[in-house]
Each structure stands twice: as C-alpha cells, then as structure tokens.
Amino acid sequence: MNQQRKLLKNLTPDYLHDTNKSFDLPSSICFRVTRYCNAHCSFCLAPPDGAHPDVETLIRRLDWLLLHGVETIHFCGGEPTIHPGLPVLLEHVNAKGGKIKLTTNGITLSDELLKILHATGSQVKVSLHGNREHHDAIVGRKAFEHTTCNIGRLVRAGVRTSVQTTVVAGAQEVVEWVAGFCLETKVRRLSIMPFIPRGNGLTRREDYELSSIQRRSLRELVAKKRRAFTGRLDLRWLDFSASPLLVAEADGRVILESSTEARDVLIYQIP
Numbered sequence: 001m002n003q004q005r006k007l008l009k010n011l012t013p014d015y016l017h018d019t020n021k022s023f024d025l026p027s028s029i030c031f032r033v034t035r036y037c038n039a040h041c042s043f044c045l046a047p048p049d050g051a052h053p054d055v056e057t058l059i060r061r062l063d064w065l066l067l068h069g070v071e072t073i074h075f076c077g078g079e080p081t082i083h084p085g086l087p088v089l090l091e092h093v094n095a096k097g098g099k100i101k102l103t104t105n106g107i108t109l110s111d112e113l114l115k116i117l118h119a120t121g122s123q124v125k126v127s128l129h130g131n132r133e134h135h136d137a138i139v140g141r142k143a144f145e146h147t148t149c150n151i152g153r154l155v156r157a158g159v160r161t162s163v164q165t166t167v168v169a170g171a172q173e174v175v176e177w178v179a180g181f182c183l184e185t186k187v188r189r190l191s192i193m194p195f196i197p198r199g200n201g202l203t204r205r206e207d208y209e210l211s212s213i214q215r216r217s218l219r220e221l222v223a224k225k226r227r228a229f230t231g232r233l234d235l236r237w238l239d240f241s242a243s244p245l246l247v248a249e250a251d252g253r254v255i256l257e258s259s260t261e262a263r264d265v266l267i268y269q270i271p
C-alpha cells in the first residue's frame with residue numbers, strides 16, 4: 001500500500017500525455033474485464049457503463065500492465081465470468097508468469113472456467129451477502145442457489161476459494177450467517193466489507209451507509225468473531241475506503257479509486 005501512496009505522490013498529469021515515460025505500477029491491480037453483469041445489486045460500485053472490450057484489446061492491456069510492474073491481475077468487473085474471453089485471458093496471464101485473482105458473483109461457472117482456475121492456481125473470491133432472502137434481495141435476482149452451489153464446486157475442485165460479503169446498514173447479522181456457511185462449506189477465508197457510496201451505491205447512500213457507530217460495532221464484531229474462529233476461518237475486515245485501490249477500467253483508464261468517485265485520480269490511459 002505504501003507503494004500506491006508513493007505512486008500517487010509522484011504521478012503528475014504530465015504522465016497522462018507522456019507516452020515515452022516508463023514507470024512501475026504497484027504489484028497488484030483490479031482489472032475490470034467488463035462492466036456488464038448478470039446481477040443488479042442496488043449498491044454496485046461498478047455498474048454497467050456500456051464498455052465490453054474484445055479479447056484482443058484486453059490482452060493488449062494485460063501485456064501493458066505486466067510490462068509495467070504488475071505481478072497480480074485481479075480480474076473483476078462488472079461480472080468477469082460473463083465475458084466469453086475470460087478463460088483465454090486467464091491462460092494468457094498465467095503463460096506470462098502473472099498471478100491471478102478473480103472476484104465473481106458466482107452465478108455462472110462453466111466447467112471450462114473451473115478447470116482453468118484450478119490449472120492456473122487462481123485465487124477466487126465469491127460474493128455472498130447473506131442467507132437466501134437477503135442475498136437475492138441485495139443482488140436483485142434469484143442468485144443464492146447458483147452462487148452457493150458454485151462455491152461448493154470451487155472448493156471440491158481444489159480451487160483456492162474465499163467468500164466476500166458486503167454489509168449494509170442494519171444487516172450486521174449476516175456476519176454470523178455467512179461465517180457459518182463458510183465453516184460448513186469448508187471455505188477458509190471470509191472478508192467482510194462495509195458498504196461504500198460509489199457508483200449506484202451513491203444513490204442508495206441513505207439506506208445503506210453505516211453510521212460511524214454501526215461501522216465501529218461491525219468492526220468490533222468482526223474482530224471478536226475472528227478470535228472465536230481462529231484456526232477454522234480466517235475472518236477479515238476489508239474496507240475499500242481505507243486506502244486507494246489501483247483499477248484498470250473496462251475502457252483502459254488506470255485509476256486510483258477512493259471511497260468516492262470525486263476523490264479518484266486518473267493515472268494513465270493504456271494506449
């Protein structure tokens with residue numbers, strides 16, 4: 001993270017126009033394969049914006065990132081699994097020596113993708129926001145059955161799998177439920193993410209944003225449960241607003257994203 005802060009400090013708008021300048025990016029980047037999605041989460045921080053790049057374009061961008069110091073490509077979106085080129089992209093990064101992470105809503109997972117995730121040693125994070133009723137309400141469709149079934153398939157296939165849960169105001173109890181699901185399913189890591197007001201989430205701020213008291217109490221709950229689950233489940237607090245996140249957008253912009261769009265910094269447009 002210090003690396004990201006240093007990068008932010010050293011980059012000036014001149015970089016945007018100076019195509020000859022060489023510089024190293026941080027070792028990991030969130031790579032938005034597409035902004036399209038098969039779900040409709042009302043809090044989505046990266047909602048559809050019309051960009052669905054072709055495989056050649058995405059490969060060119062991946063090569064550029066790997067050439068500029070990125071070692072881990074964290075595939076996300078939108079929903080990466082609905083891009084038909086995802087298996088090819090994973091194999092490409094793996095062949096170039098890059099490490100792979102993938103965050104998905106887990107609604108679709110083809111046999112081909114499952115096989116490639118295993119073969120490439122990818123780490124997969126699946127978003128699951130609570131029990132059937134709560135999850136389907138958050139995701140805006142019937143998704144719980146598909147997602148939980150695909151978490152089981154990933155675990156059984158030996159893919160390194162964790163669960164990621166976004167918590168909105170008034171829904172603290174999901175922590176207990178999702179932790180129980182992980183223990184039952186043999187998922188060894190669970191990340192709890194408090195809602196942040198980005199993208200569509202900005203318009204739902206009043207409903208979803210945790211007050212500072214709620215946020216503190218959620219954080220304390222996670223710390224308490226973390227101790228209780230020691231040795232069985234690695235329960236983590238993951239706050240997107242804590243420090244800027246480096247993102248390659250589906251339109252090729254490289255951005256340091258903060259808790260709100262107003263604080264984002266455009267670093268580069270990949271040629």
Ligand SMILES: C[S@@+](CC[C@H](N)C(=O)[O-])C[C@H]1O[C@@H](n2cnc3c(N)ncnc32)[C@H](O)[C@@H]1O
Nearest residue numbers: 043044045077078079104105127166195196201
């Ligand atoms: C933007 S999604 C993209 C990947 C995939 N579609 C998914 O949902 O897992 C990445 C993660 O961000 C979380 N997320 C989306 N909007 C959020 C918000 N406003 N606050 C906190 N987390 C959010 C999602 O729940 C998901 O775990």
Ligand code: SF4
Nearest residue numbers: 037039041044078105
């Ligand atoms: S959070 Fe993920 S699954 Fe939900 S709408 Fe956004 S991209 Fe789709």
